[in-house]
Amino acid sequence: MKYIDEFRHADSVKRLAETIHTITQHTWTIMxxxxxQTHTIVRYGLDxxxxxxxxxxxxxxxxxxxxxIHMIDAACQIAKIPDVILCSFGDMLRVPGSEEDLLGxxxxxxxxxxxxxxxxxxxxxxxxxxxxxxxFAVGFETTAPAQAMAVLQAHEKQLTNFSVLVAHVLVPPxxxxxxxxxxxxxxxxxxxxxxxTIMGYEAYEPIAKRYQVPIVxxxxxxxxxxxxxxxxxxxxxxxxxxxxxxxxxxxQRSGNLEAQRxxxxxxxxxxxIWRGIGELPHSGLILRESYRxxxxxxxxxxxxxxxxxxxxxxxxxxxxLVLQGQLKxxxxxxxxxxxxxxxxxxxPMVSSEGACAAYYRYRK
Amino acid sequence: xxxxxxxxxxxxxxxxxxxxxxxSATLSPPNGPLAFTTDSxxxxxxxFPGGDIGSLAVHGTxxxxxxxxxxxxxxxxxxxxxxxxxxxxxQRVAHSMAKAARTCGVQIVCGDTKVVDRGKGDxxxxxxxxxxxxxxxxxxxxxxxxxxxxxxxxxxxxxxxIAVLSVREGLSFSGNISSDSAPLHEVIADLLNAGxxxxxxxxxxxxxxxxxxxxxAQASKTQxxxxxxxxxxxxxxxxxxxxxxxxxxxxxxEGRFVMFLPAKEVDRALTVLRKHHIAHGSVDIGEVxxxxxxxxxxxxxxxxxIGTSRILDLLSGEQLPRIC
Numbered sequence: 236m237k238y239i240d241e242f243r244h245a246d247s248v249k250r251l252a253e254t255i256h257t258i259t260q261h262t263w264t265i266m267x268x269x270x271x272q273t274h275t276i277v278r279y280g281l282d283x284x285x286x287x288x289x290x291x292x293x294x295x296x297x298x299x300x301x302x303x304i305h306m307i308d309a310a311c312q313i314a315k316i317p318d319v320i321l322c323s324f325g326d327m328l329r330v331p332g333s334e335e336d337l338l339g340x341x342x343x344x345x346x347x348x349x350x351x352x353x354x355x356x357x358x359x360x361x362x363x364x365x366x367x368x369x370x371f372a373v374g375f376e377t378t379a380p381a382q383a384m385a386v387l388q389a390h391e392k393q394l395t396n397f398s399v400l401v402a403h404v405l406v407p408p409x410x411x412x413x414x415x416x417x418x419x420x421x422x423x424x425x426x427x428x429x430x431x432t433i434m435g436y437e438a439y440e441p442i443a444k445r446y447q448v449p450i451v452x453x454x455x456x457x458x459x460x461x462x463x464x465x466x467x468x469x470x471x472x473x474x475x476x477x478x479x480x481x482x483x484x485x486x487q488r489s490g491n492l493e494a495q496r497x498x499x500x501x502x503x504x505x506x507x508i509w510r511g512i513g514e515l516p517h518s519g520l521i522l523r524e525s526y527r528x529x530x531x532x533x534x535x536x537x538x539x540x541x542x543x544x545x546x547x548x549x550x551x552x553x554x555x556l557v558l559q560g561q562l563k564x565x566x567x568x569x570x571x572x573x574x575x576x577x578x579x580x581x582x583p584m585v586s587s588e589g590a591c592a593a594y595y596r597y598r599k
Numbered sequence: 600x601x602x603x604x605x606x607x608x609x610x611x612x613x614x615x616x617x618x619x620x621x622x623s624a625t626l627s628p629p630n631g632p633l634a635f636t637t638d639s640x641x642x643x644x645x646x647f648p649g650g651d652i653g654s655l656a657v658h659g660t661x662x663x664x665x666x667x668x669x670x671x672x673x674x675x676x677x678x679x680x681x682x683x684x685x686x687x688x689x690q691r692v693a694h695s696m697a698k699a700a701r702t703c704g705v706q707i708v709c710g711d712t713k714v715v716d717r718g719k720g721d722x723x724x725x726x727x728x729x730x731x732x733x734x735x736x737x738x739x740x741x742x743x744x745x746x747x748x749x750x751x752x753x754x755x756x757x758x759x760x761i762a763v764l765s766v767r768e769g770l771s772f773s774g775n776i777s778s779d780s781a782p783l784h785e786v787i788a789d790l791l792n793a794g795x796x797x798x799x800x801x802x803x804x805x806x807x808x809x810x811x812x813x814x815x816a817q818a819s820k821t822q823x824x825x826x827x828x829x830x831x832x833x834x835x836x837x838x839x840x841x842x843x844x845x846x847x848x849x850x851x852x853e854g855r856f857v858m859f860l861p862a863k864e865v866d867r868a869l870t871v872l873r874k875h876h877i878a879h880g881s882v883d884i885g886e887v888x889x890x891x892x893x894x895x896x897x898x899x900x901x902x903x904x905i906g907t908s909r910i911l912d913l914l915s916g917e918q919l920p921r922i923c
Binding site for chain 1: 768769770834837838841843844897903904905906907908909910912914915916919920921922923
């Protein structure tokens, strides 16, 4: 299959791994930002092909993992309101809130539906004028355009039975928070290729310059990842710190301008709490004033119990440290014992992009 | 209800056992050990590319019998119908069951029908039980898997699960993926008639290849190593799985099986298998190994496309499509 087979090719992987061995002279720590990249690394054992001098640590780019617990609690409460249909991406359904997850709400009779695109939720609202459709808008910059388009379509169709529960987050503020941390060890980044497909990579250039850290926009297949590692190591070994693009088959420097226009029309940036990490300034999206009628919190807030914003993960769960790259999943005392996919203490153990899930599934 | 049973089931399934309207079918004792199995069929949508709940309820139970080497003879059929179900829908399902049974040479000899209130079911649930006869000296079971056995699968994986998903969720994939639903008893009988020594068979239904291999490795207390590059998956299924973030090794099949057999039997088995259109894509994908110690020993190991190896684990719950 074109664009897949050549990027999972054993000979290409071997050649790249050998080249990385050849150019590596010093000890380096690099972070892949995206949970999809984490899964490729662990699934194919790519980190084990690298020289021992290179440590790969996993970043915060699992969108459902960083969705704050009070938003999941809000989604669960909204899904229990009669006549509401709550639409969510599939991998959000098993992520634990403070008391339950969305699959649990569904089992109790809540109308929770798995959506493949936010536009499906708009179609559902159009088809069911007697029901209220709430779209759980989760994700990074990658999924924001489709969510924004859903709001614009609902507006155009003058739907009054559609709203969104917005929990969108942005990657660059999280990278800056990691670099600002006193315990930071990251010397180079593999940036998330899909996020950059939408947003481009101009926003990363000041970060690379300010923190003197190389950033390589990287894809998701084994050859992509190793080529991204090679480009980062080459920069580190030659004392450069630039933004480079490995994922050229998808990413342009300026990104997808039309997608950005749609996002900017509907959303504006806001401070946002990240699960396990805390509040990061200007790191989330909220609906602009002109689209606030579509805000599910505004519409249903009065029907909900007091907000559970003070709930945190189980004290045994160290997913915050995992999400910031300060702890490998297998180094967590609860990993594989108190915390498994059947009984997760935190979101990274159940999300399909979670680092803990990757380690459990492919390595244990 | 009596009219419904007469008009739909007795007429459509039409055989001497049903027409006597007795509480049970009277069957002559077979010649050989019996295989007896049951399975329930709950699927949405009822009709999908390549099959429907009716043909599935026949093929699925026949395949369970075939996995112990049995030739199927009789099925029972229990129906739980949701109030308000269109009669034409029920007739369509019954005709499909009758056709599948006729094609497979089995009779539906007894049955039951219950109607539940609207909202308490999902149109039609079907249970079928099946009786088959195992040829003499055939003993196919998980604990007969031995170290150094080879592992063969009977064709490309995942088309049933993706076909059903694409219709249920209204996803439009190019390539028109069709379910692989098919009866497997004839191909198994041909293998046995050719004298192929089979240690174990398992149909790759819910949970796909990965789940079946994990169950069998645990049951046989062995370790299974398979090669990712050998596992056939059509481009249509691969593409759909890439888009949705699903692993085809966990996607359901309804006409595929895995077979364990001594290495010396592989060539003969593949020759027989490849003569059948439902198994012409059969391939040898791996090997059974001795389990050395319980610690750090995982039941199933996958040699990846790039030459590394990893655990192929059981999944916790259903696969859920990812966000991006």
